[in-house]
Amino acid sequence: MNMIQAINSALDIVMGRDPDIVVLGEDVGYFGGVFKATEGLQARHGKARVFDTPISECGIIGVAVGMATYGLRPVPEIQFADYIYPALDQLVSEAARLRYRSAGEYTAPITVRTPFGGGIFGGQTHSQSPEGIFTHVAGLKTVIPSNPYDAKGLLIAAIEDNDPVIFFEPKRIYNGPFDGHYDRPVTPWSKHPQSAVPEDYYRIPLGQAKVVREGEAVTLLCYGTMVHVALGVAEETGADVEIIDLRTLVPLDIATIEESVRKTGRCIVLHEATRTGGFGAELAALVQERCFYALEAPVERVTGWDTPYPHSLEWAYFPGPVRLTQALKRVMES
Amino acid sequence: MAEPRPPRNLPPLSLHVPEPRFRPGDAVDFAQFDRGAAGAVARPDTAVAAADIRDLPYALIRVLDDEGRAKGPWDPRLDPDRLRAMLRHMALTRAFDDRMYRAQRQGKTSFYMKCTGEEATSVGAAHALDQEDMCFPSYRQQGLLIARGWPIGDMMCQIYSNSGDRLKGRQMPIMYSAREAGFFSISGNLATQYPQAVGFAMASAAKGDSRIAASWVGEGSTAEGDFHSACTFASVYRAPVILNIINNQWAISSFSGFAGAEATTFAARAIGYGIAGLRVDGNDILAVYAATLWAAERARGNFGPTIIEHFTYRAEGHSTSDDPSKYRSADERAAWPLGDPVARLKQHLIGLSEWDEERHAAMDREVAEHVRDEGRKAEALGTLHDGLSQPFTTMFEDVFEEQPWHLKEQSEQMQAERKAAGI
Ligand SMILES: Cc1ncc(C[n+]2csc(CCOP(=O)(O)OP(=O)(O)O)c2C)c(N)n1
Numbered sequence: 001m002n003m004i005q006a007i008n009s010a011l012d013i014v015m016g017r018d019p020d021i022v023v024l025g026e027d028v029g030y031f032g033g034v035f036k037a038t039e040g041l042q043a044r045h046g047k048a049r050v051f052d053t054p055i056s057e058c059g060i061i062g063v064a065v066g067m068a069t070y071g072l073r074p075v076p077e078i079q080f081a082d083y084i085y086p087a088l089d090q091l092v093s094e095a096a097r098l099r100y101r102s103a104g105e106y107t108a109p110i111t112v113r114t115p116f117g118g119g120i121f122g123g124q125t126h127s128q129s130p131e132g133i134f135t136h137v138a139g140l141k142t143v144i145p146s147n148p149y150d151a152k153g154l155l156i157a158a159i160e161d162n163d164p165v166i167f168f169e170p171k172r173i174y175n176g177p178f179d180g181h182y183d184r185p186v187t188p189w190s191k192h193p194q195s196a197v198p199e200d201y202y203r204i205p206l207g208q209a210k211v212v213r214e215g216e217a218v219t220l221l222c223y224g225t226m227v228h229v230a231l232g233v234a235e236e237t238g239a240d241v242e243i244i245d246l247r248t249l250v251p252l253d254i255a256t257i258e259e260s261v262r263k264t265g266r267c268i269v270l271h272e273a274t275r276t277g278g279f280g281a282e283l284a285a286l287v288q289e290r291c292f293y294a295l296e297a298p299v300e301r302v303t304g305w306d307t308p309y310p311h312s313l314e315w316a317y318f319p320g321p322v323r324l325t326q327a328l329k330r331v332m333e334s
Numbered sequence: 335m336a337e338p339r340p341p342r343n344l345p346p347l348s349l350h351v352p353e354p355r356f357r358p359g360d361a362v363d364f365a366q367f368d369r370g371a372a373g374a375v376a377r378p379d380t381a382v383a384a385a386d387i388r389d390l391p392y393a394l395i396r397v398l399d400d401e402g403r404a405k406g407p408w409d410p411r412l413d414p415d416r417l418r419a420m421l422r423h424m425a426l427t428r429a430f431d432d433r434m435y436r437a438q439r440q441g442k443t444s445f446y447m448k449c450t451g452e453e454a455t456s457v458g459a460a461h462a463l464d465q466e467d468m469c470f471p472s473y474r475q476q477g478l479l480i481a482r483g484w485p486i487g488d489m490m491c492q493i494y495s496n497s498g499d500r501l502k503g504r505q506m507p508i509m510y511s512a513r514e515a516g517f518f519s520i521s522g523n524l525a526t527q528y529p530q531a532v533g534f535a536m537a538s539a540a541k542g543d544s545r546i547a548a549s550w551v552g553e554g555s556t557a558e559g560d561f562h563s564a565c566t567f568a569s570v571y572r573a574p575v576i577l578n579i580i581n582n583q584w585a586i587s588s589f590s591g592f593a594g595a596e597a598t599t600f601a602a603r604a605i606g607y608g609i610a611g612l613r614v615d616g617n618d619i620l621a622v623y624a625a626t627l628w629a630a631e632r633a634r635g636n637f638g639p640t641i642i643e644h645f646t647y648r649a650e651g652h653s654t655s656d657d658p659s660k661y662r663s664a665d666e667r668a669a670w671p672l673g674d675p676v677a678r679l680k681q682h683l684i685g686l687s688e689w690d691e692e693r694h695a696a697m698d699r700e701v702a703e704h705v706r707d708e709g710r711k712a713e714a715l716g717t718l719h720d721g722l723s724q725p726f727t728t729m730f731e732d733v734f735e736e737q738p739w740h741l742k743e744q745s746e747q748m749q750a751e752r753k754a755a756g757i
């Protein structure tokens with residue numbers, strides 16, 4: 001399965017198991033979503049459980065909160081993460097705080113799925129990585145898969161979680177892993193081991209990172225598309241890199257991070273989002289707070305630049321192999 | 335969750351999810367659609383109170399009848415030169431769309447959006463507005479720029495993100511910006527331009543200026559909060575603004591019912607806000623022109639805003655990423671009861687003996703050649719995938735007026751890394 005099929009399979013399975021799960025969003029019904037992630041779901045589960053919505057992100061999330069209050073488990077789709085901002089108030093002020101402010105009387109078990117990230121020539125309104133905005137909000141969980149197998153297991157866990165979850169789907173790797181070499185053809189997931197996705201139900205618990213490559217010299221913290229950039233660079237440079245796919249940013253698997261950095265003594269954080277105030281800053285601070293005496297070099301951040309995503313220069317924006325290789329050199333030399 | 339409460343002897347509720355009338359494979363029948371007759375709708379004085387024209391949002395203002403004759407009080411009685419200019423602008427818009435659509439298919443750019451079938455809504459409006467009036471368009475109003483005489487070569491360079499692109503390759507194709515043409519920078523985020531247009535109009539009023547503003551959204555986008563904020567502000571401050579809704583029936587795969595069309599018209603949104611609302615045949619450029627002129631006069635007379643619903647049809651896909659045959663009947667386009675705006679104006683002009691088939695064919699050739707010539711010139715300046723059209727450091731410009739230290743550093747870092755990597 002590719003990542004879209006894995007997501008589709010996750011939705012189909014949980015909907016079959018739990019009649020309270022509903023899918024809503026722009027174009028998700030008859031059409032099956034602009035990326036086809038909800039294809040066939042309406043035909044199988046009915047129009048009252050899978051339906052198109054008005055183009056109103058604030059409405060989609062606000063309604064989802066109300067449905068959750070009734071007892072449903074809505075899985076709203078925001079067509080592109082760039083369009084989540086009109087829904088920000090409902091997410092930040094309402095969904096995220098409902099449990100806290102009502103002392104558990106009300107909760108909002110909703111899972112917002114949304115494709116994010118660049119590398120598809122989407123310009124500044126189809127390429128953003130807004131995860132940092134959401135990790136900054138108390139009460140929201142943030143999940144980002146990097147392959148079809150994880151996408152399915154994590155999505156099932158997210159939907160079954162009783163807290164609001166934002167599930168960011170790295171659209172650049174929907175169809176195949178992407179190592180940042182934009183001028184080389186992408187191998188489709190079908191030729192990749194992580195596409196061996198079980199047809200049945202399984203979950204990957206939230207809050208558990210995965211060491212995707214073991215190494216002794218430097219720890220690389222990443223998620224989503226960047227996992228493949230990291231793997232590509234590790235292979236090309238032959239550096240002894242330990243790569244950790246965080247998978248969940250909140251709650252964060254700090255134990256795995258600490259253990260690795262204590263071992264390697266060096267750390268690079270890699271994400272596509274802009275640098276200032278990004279999640280990389282949080283990771284760097286955590287590592288510094290908890291592993292300071294184990295560090296042999298400053299924690300280095302490799303990120304997108306602090307500019308909007310430029311359409312024609314997107315490869316100069318994208319933190320690809322060039323930027324990561326140079327950072328590796330710097331960290332290893334100091 | 336627990337099962338619903340035990341029955342209280344009440345009927346079970348049911349959820350209504352709208353469904354379009356025709357899906358792929360369905361035969362299309364618009365017989366039930368009431369177009370009303372051309373010329374049948376009264377034209378009130380532009381100073382009329384919004385409360386006195388609450389019937390207009392439910393009617394359909396049409397000027398051209400099925401034979402292409404102009405009828406009734408909304409006939410703007412334009413001189414033949416103006417009509418021919420409007421015809422040419424529509425034809426040029428269509429030729430431009432065709433060429434750029436093909437360019438995308440040939441891999442010369444990443445994306446394109448046509449406005450086929452909707453040309454009258456922007457070309458007609460542009461002719462009725464003053465050149466100085468400010469437009470806050472969405473992404474399907476290329477006709478505004480074309481009718482305002484903006485060079486299509488400039489538009490093409492934007493689409494190719496090449497070295498001639500004044501926007502430095504930053505924006506997705508078709509996301510033009512042309513301040514000199516009174517054309518606001520286009521956003522990919524739907525409906526955001528609507529309150530901005532109201533703000534511009536409020537500012538113009540506050541300053542005692544005479545410029546008005548106009549904005550455009552698709553019917554799907556009227557569901558966004560920004561639409562409603564704009565209407566409230568426009569109403570409260572009686573802003574001199576024209577709020578256009580292009581009801582082309584489809585928002586990607588979602589038919590207009592998902593924006594509320596089953597319950598009422600889009601023009602009728604105006605009533606709740608106390609705004610004047612008009613609903614026009616959007617494939618009838620004379621109706622579009624007349625309605626826009628009416629709204630512009632109303633705004634200029636300090637009588638307040640107008641919402642205009644342009645009832646039209648998106649003849650092609652939503653964008654180059656879309657395949658409409660997956661969600662709507664292939665017959666819809668041909669069966670569309672309001673015809674094709676170019677054909678209708680052509681028929682009208684021929685009826686007036688101001689045009690003929692030969693001249694029309696010559697015009698089509700002329701606009702196609704113009705587009706081809708400009709296309710070649712634009713392509714000579716590069717296409718998207720030629721790369722390197724823009725110096726890399728331009729990426730760090732214009733984030734702020736002055737470049738702060740962190741962007742300077744990032745710019746230098748990028749150059750150093752590229753150099754070290756030998757690229
Ligand atoms: C805030 C926001 N949400 C979602 C989208 C994705 N999107 C782009 S175009 C579109 C459909 C818009 O339909 P409509 O307003 O009817 O205009 P049309 O394309 O028909 O001209 C959608 C959902 C977006 N661009 N912005």
